[in-house]
Amino acid sequence: MSIAASSNSRYVSTSTRVPAIGRDIAVRANPSYRLETCESLPKATRAQLSTVVAAKDGVCVLVGTPGSALPAKLVDDSGARLFATLSRPGPVPDEVARDQLMGLVLDAVLEVDWDNAWVSGPLAYEALLGPSDPPEPTDRLSRLSYQAIARAERMPLGHETELCARLYGFGRLPLSRRWIRSYPGPDAVAALFDLDALHRDWVIGGGEGGRVDWLSFSRRGGMAAVRVPDLPYKLYVSPPIDALPAVLPDIAAALAANGAPHFKVGASAAGLLRPDKIVVYLVDAADLCVHARALAVALEGVGPHGVPFSAELSGDGLLSWGGDPPADAGPVGGGVESWRLSVCRRLAEYLAAAKRAPLRSLRPAQYALGRLAADGVTLPSFAPASLPVPGGLASPTGMS
Amino acid sequence: MSEFVFRNLSVKVFPVEGDRSCPDETVTVVACSPCTDLCTGTYRVCDDLCTHLESIPIVVGPYCRGPGTSPGYVDTQTDIILPAGDAVTELAALKESLRVAMSAVDVAEQKAQSDEGLSVTDGIDRLRSELLGAVAELDEYRGQLE
Numbered sequence: 001m002s003i004a005a006s007s008n009s010r011y012v013s014t015s016t017r018v019p020a021i022g023r024d025i026a027v028r029a030n031p032s033y034r035l036e037t038c039e040s041l042p043k044a045t046r047a048q049l050s051t052v053v054a055a056k057d058g059v060c061v062l063v064g065t066p067g068s069a070l071p072a073k074l075v076d077d078s079g080a081r082l083f084a085t086l087s088r089p090g091p092v093p094d095e096v097a098r099d100q101l102m103g104l105v106l107d108a109v110l111e112v113d114w115d116n117a118w119v120s121g122p123l124a125y126e127a128l129l130g131p132s133d134p135p136e137p138t139d140r141l142s143r144l145s146y147q148a149i150a151r152a153e154r155m156p157l158g159h160e161t162e163l164c165a166r167l168y169g170f171g172r173l174p175l176s177r178r179w180i181r182s183y184p185g186p187d188a189v190a191a192l193f194d195l196d197a198l199h200r201d202w203v204i205g206g207g208e209g210g211r212v213d214w215l216s217f218s219r220r221g222g223m224a225a226v227r228v229p230d231l232p233y234k235l236y237v238s239p240p241i242d243a244l245p246a247v248l249p250d251i252a253a254a255l256a257a258n259g260a261p262h263f264k265v266g267a268s269a270a271g272l273l274r275p276d277k278i279v280v281y282l283v284d285a286a287d288l289c290v291h292a293r294a295l296a297v298a299l300e301g302v303g304p305h306g307v308p309f310s311a312e313l314s315g316d317g318l319l320s321w322g323g324d325p326p327a328d329a330g331p332v333g334g335g336v337e338s339w340r341l342s343v344c345r346r347l348a349e350y351l352a353a354a355k356r357a358p359l360r361s362l363r364p365a366q367y368a369l370g371r372l373a374a375d376g377v378t379l380p381s382f383a384p385a386s387l388p389v390p391g392g393l394a395s396p397t398g399m400s
Numbered sequence: 401m402s403e404f405v406f407r408n409l410s411v412k413v414f415p416v417e418g419d420r421s422c423p424d425e426t427v428t429v430v431a432c433s434p435c436t437d438l439c440t441g442t443y444r445v446c447d448d449l450c451t452h453l454e455s456i457p458i459v460v461g462p463y464c465r466g467p468g469t470s471p472g473y474v475d476t477q478t479d480i481i482l483p484a485g486d487a488v489t490e491l492a493a494l495k496e497s498l499r500v501a502m503s504a505v506d507v508a509e510q511k512a513q514s515d516e517g518l519s520v521t522d523g524i525d526r527l528r529s530e531l532l533g534a535v536a537e538l539d540e541y542r543g544q545l546e
Binding site: 036041045048049051052053061062063071072073074075076078079082095096100104107109147150151154330331332333334335 | 403412413545
């Protein structure tokens with residue numbers, strides 16, 4: 001359980017990923033937040049809130065004061081009581097564990113008195129933990145991921161959404177006319193496969209919600225009933241776009257031969273120019289190993305594109321893995337996040353917060369990576385620490 | 401030990417009180433290239449003209465985030481004006497933000513029309529020039545990395 005995840009923060013004292021703060025320190029509720037009950041909000045704002053949560057009486061939210069740039073937060077009863085109690089500075093309440101306290105401080109809900117100044121968020125991280133470099137990248141994908149973060153750090157962008165888009169899109173190839181002409185839509189992509197074999201082995205689906213971003217393939221037979229949410233492992237297959245006509249039939253055949261339950265392929269040029277153009281959903285680490293080995297054979301000699309923010313499997317970025325976070329891991333009302341989107345969204349939030357803070361020695365990237373590690377993302381591989389690492393292939397090492 | 405839940409909301413919520421005005425009173429339209437980002441999976445906001453106008457109605461914010469930023473909107477289904485306040489004032493502000501956004505559309509439209517008049521060789525020359533600019537930018541970026 002993460003204690004410091006910025007958007008799904010259940011501050012339960014079960015983890016020690018984040019160093020704890022001593023109990024002898026003075027704390028207070030962040031005065032840049034105001035605790036509001038739903039009934040105290042303007043009618044229109046309440047209507048706004050009701051689009052993502054049951055905005056009934058008694059529901060509490062933390063609302064950032066103008067200029068604070070703090071995200072609004074939904075608060076449960078115990079959180080509201082804690083915040084109200086600490087509206088006057090005082091010692092750490094008994095019901096707050098030391099590691100919980102650190103999570104609350106890093107997420108800027110509470111502030112701590114440090115050297116005669118109240119600090120939270122990146123400033124508190126700098127004061128309490130100091131700058132420390134993350135583990136060095138060990139393979140091509142971790143280097144790509146670190147490059148993406150370094151670039152986002154330098155960008156004159158302060159808004160989380162923009163930063164997240166840059167991080168998530170890192171490594172995409174330009175959508176040129178050549179590729180739009182080659183792959184205008186799903187039919188052109190489907191035509192790359194051996195259609196007879198495809199229809200024999202797979203049920204083909206279109207996009208979700210009327211959009212056709214992906215061509216989805218579900219295994220015929222017993223595994224057809226397995227739903228994607230029940231498949232926690234993702235295997236990313238990342239050949240270059242110009243290799244797809246040669247390799248897609250082989251990929252589909254290898255997956256069918258080894259019983260993969262579900263995979264998807266970008267449904268147009270834009271999707272095929274993504275690094276994560278082919279994603280296989282699998283049930284466990286052993287299954288992932290089986291398919292990765294089969295694909296490594298099928299793709300021998302094929303160069304890699306490479307998926308940033310996924311964990312290396314093949315040593316060159318051709319095959320990598322991740323695991324989707326819980327369905328409610330993202331912001332309330334924000335929809336289900338994929339693994340890479342979850343990582344990028346959190347990195348963007350941390351980078352944006354650090355860019356806004358008057359830090360002295362801590363760099364935004366150091367803060368963002370430190371927080372991400374505290375959230376349960378293994379560095380430098382960007383593998384989910386909550387899932388067993390696939391054995392027999394490159395194992396992520398470093399901090400988590 | 402207790403459990404405390406503080407979860408970020410995907411919508412922005414106005415403070416009950418406080419300054420809701422846009423601090424950047426002198427917004428200017430910037431002519432910029434259409435967005436070429438593939439937005440699947442990331443953006444709730446897709447802003448092809450770089451006006452920073454939100455494309456979904458639930459996003460409002462009290463702060464100016466750049467040229468053309470709309471401080472609010474009228475929900476076309478409920479006719480609720482957001483942010484709540486004096487309707488005439490809010491509508492005037494919304495009209496002004498629409499005017500700014502339309503100006504950005506005009507800029508893009510004019511650019512598109514001028515492109516249509518280009519000969520093939522002119523177009524190639526311009527593309528070449530833009531590519532060289534991009535290469536120079538890449539070189540600069542590489543230099544920063546070294």
